[in-house]
Amino acid sequence: MNKFFICFFTLLLLKAELHAQFNIIPQPLEVSSTSKGTFNLSDKTPVVFKQQGLEKSASFLNAYLSQFYGFSLKQRKTSATQGIYLALKNKTSKTVGNYALEVKKEGVFISAATEEGVFYGVQTLIQLLDPSTKEKTLAVPFVQIKDEPRFQYRGMHLDVARHFSKMSFVKKYIDYLAVHKMNYFHWHLTDDQGWRIEIKKYPKLTELGSVRKGTITGFLPGNGNTNIPHGGFYTQEEIKEVVKYAADRYITVIPEIEMPGHASAALTAYSYLGCTGGPYKVQETFGVFDEVFCAGNEQTFTFFQDVLDEVVALFPAKYIHIGGDECPKTSWKKCPKCQQRMKDHQLKDEHELQSYFVQRMEKYINKKGKSIIGWDEILEGGLAPNATVMSWRGEEGGIEAAKQNHYAIMTPGNYMYFDYAPSAKRDSLTMPGLTTLEKVYSYEPIPAGLPAESRKYILGAQANVWTEYMNNPSKVEYMIFPRMSALSEVLWSSKESRNWTSFENRLKLQYNRYKLWGANYYKDALENSGKAK
Numbered sequence: 001m002n003k004f005f006i007c008f009f010t011l012l013l014l015k016a017e018l019h020a021q022f023n024i025i026p027q028p029l030e031v032s033s034t035s036k037g038t039f040n041l042s043d044k045t046p047v048v049f050k051q052q053g054l055e056k057s058a059s060f061l062n063a064y065l066s067q068f069y070g071f072s073l074k075q076r077k078t079s080a081t082q083g084i085y086l087a088l089k090n091k092t093s094k095t096v097g098n099y100a101l102e103v104k105k106e107g108v109f110i111s112a113a114t115e116e117g118v119f120y121g122v123q124t125l126i127q128l129l130d131p132s133t134k135e136k137t138l139a140v141p142f143v144q145i146k147d148e149p150r151f152q153y154r155g156m157h158l159d160v161a162r163h164f165s166k167m168s169f170v171k172k173y174i175d176y177l178a179v180h181k182m183n184y185f186h187w188h189l190t191d192d193q194g195w196r197i198e199i200k201k202y203p204k205l206t207e208l209g210s211v212r213k214g215t216i217t218g219f220l221p222g223n224g225n226t227n228i229p230h231g232g233f234y235t236q237e238e239i240k241e242v243v244k245y246a247a248d249r250y251i252t253v254i255p256e257i258e259m260p261g262h263a264s265a266a267l268t269a270y271s272y273l274g275c276t277g278g279p280y281k282v283q284e285t286f287g288v289f290d291e292v293f294c295a296g297n298e299q300t301f302t303f304f305q306d307v308l309d310e311v312v313a314l315f316p317a318k319y320i321h322i323g324g325d326e327c328p329k330t331s332w333k334k335c336p337k338c339q340q341r342m343k344d345h346q347l348k349d350e351h352e353l354q355s356y357f358v359q360r361m362e363k364y365i366n367k368k369g370k371s372i373i374g375w376d377e378i379l380e381g382g383l384a385p386n387a388t389v390m391s392w393r394g395e396e397g398g399i400e401a402a403k404q405n406h407y408a409i410m411t412p413g414n415y416m417y418f419d420y421a422p423s424a425k426r427d428s429l430t431m432p433g434l435t436t437l438e439k440v441y442s443y444e445p446i447p448a449g450l451p452a453e454s455r456k457y458i459l460g461a462q463a464n465v466w467t468e469y470m471n472n473p474s475k476v477e478y479m480i481f482p483r484m485s486a487l488s489e490v491l492w493s494s495k496e497s498r499n500w501t502s503f504e505n506r507l508k509l510q511y512n513r514y515k516l517w518g519a520n521y522y523k524d525a526l527e528n529s530g531k532a533k
């Protein structure tokens with residue numbers, strides 16, 4: 001080997017060592033360390049910032065220190081001899097989320113062009129702290145970091161319909177997103193097994209639609225029924241609380257209100273909205289049901305407009321997710337009203353009727369200044385003009401949307417479904433699919449076959465957490481960790497810096513962070529994650 005190569009490989013090794021030494025997930029864009037030493041962070045250290053908005057980052061840091069290290073910092077506006085300094089600086093890159101972090105003997109300096117950049121810098125600082133120490137003085141290693149996200153949409157979904165999550169866990173889940181530098185929380189609020197959002201104009205949605213009489217036991221079709229009622233919903237005040245909690249962490253909450261399928265809970269409350277008029281029940285089992293909203297009945301559209309009026313007022317997000325997946329056309333084929341609608345509008349089949357439904361709702365939502373997201377079935381029968389597609393049945397929906405100059409978010413089942421088993425050992429009840437940690441880590445959100453000019457339409461990716469087989473927070477944690485840590489790197493880190501061996505090394509310390517948080521996780525993820533599995 002000549003000298004050049006020896007130098008080159010030594011540099012590579014040094015770089016890998018630096019990455020491992022700092023154990024940051026997701027891997028930052030640039031990490032360097034020009035001098036050895038540590039800054040001592042203790043309750044004597046102030047957090048110093050002048051600009052309005054940065055108190056959110058300071059408060060997050062303090063809440064974290066207080067919960068996990070037992071002390072917090074005084075907040076100051078004027079500089080001190082040593083401190084944590086947070087600052088907005090316009091000269092830095094305009095990429096939203098970009099930040100610079102430096103640790104030296106005078107303290108920790110975090111600067112960014114945007115508030116969220118400073119917030120992400122704080123997340124990185126948190127990862128420079130030893131998760132296992134009991135000390136009240138924390139040694140923060142000297143380092144210089146420059147960082148920015150690769151994708152603008154970095155999402156996690158949570159299904160609270162199949163199993164309800166209490167407010168405390170929803171907030172904890174949002175904190176998990178925050179520490180992984182994710183910025184979208186897709187809240188799946190309505191489905192066959194429960195309607196979970198208070199709508200004041202339609203009180204029966206939650207009075208009747210939020211409770212099912214029991215739940216199957218074992219894998220679908222089940223080997224019994226708990227016969228224990230399962231219910232729960234969020235009041236509008238609680239929804240506002242969650243939206244604010246997320247916004248304080250630079251996370252946008254996207255509500256999903258399912259239409260025209262996955263309708264059993266809503267139809268149980270208001271049976272006139274279905275093609276047959278019922279009787280309906282809140283489902284106790286899982287899968288796809290023929291009971292869907294009638295597309296021929298004007299009252300269905302009035303209902304959704306009223307519901308959306310209340311939803312839009314609660315969620316400041318630009319996006320409303322309207323579902324659109326898994327809507328069997330069985331009842332529409334038999335329904336005189338649906339058939340009449342097809343005749344009146346010259347719709348050639350029931351897919352076009354679904355497209356009519358979605359486009360009508362899109363128009364209403366657009367008029368309110370919002371855009372729709374739908375699962376990739378909304379491509380069938382013609383895509384609504386401004387819709388963003390969430391590609392779940394593989395990558396094809398995302399590719400097709402991007403080719404039609406529509407935005408897409410990638411959530412293909414084989415890589416992004418965290419309800420699939422994390423290992424071939426299948427040591428707990430899960431969906432039949434298999435998505436190992438390494439599989440998640442290997443995911444590339446820009447599909448290989450996508451023409452270069454369409455790549456800008458891929459906003460990012462998201463993991464989906466369907467909770468049919470997750471009936472408590474500990475199980476949800478087991479299914480998301482450590483796969484969510486792998487996802488954060490897929491979404492945040494540059495493509496070039498992704499390296500499985502480096503990730504494996506850094507993940508060992510991440511396990512100690514899960515322990516610090518008191519979070520459950522799949523402990524054998526690395527051992528059972530080989531490419532072959």
Ligand code: ACM
Binds near residue numbers: 325326375392
């Ligand atoms: C889905 O998994 N039905 C979007």
Ligand code: ZN
Binds near residue numbers: 293295296332337338
């Ligand atoms: Zn009908």
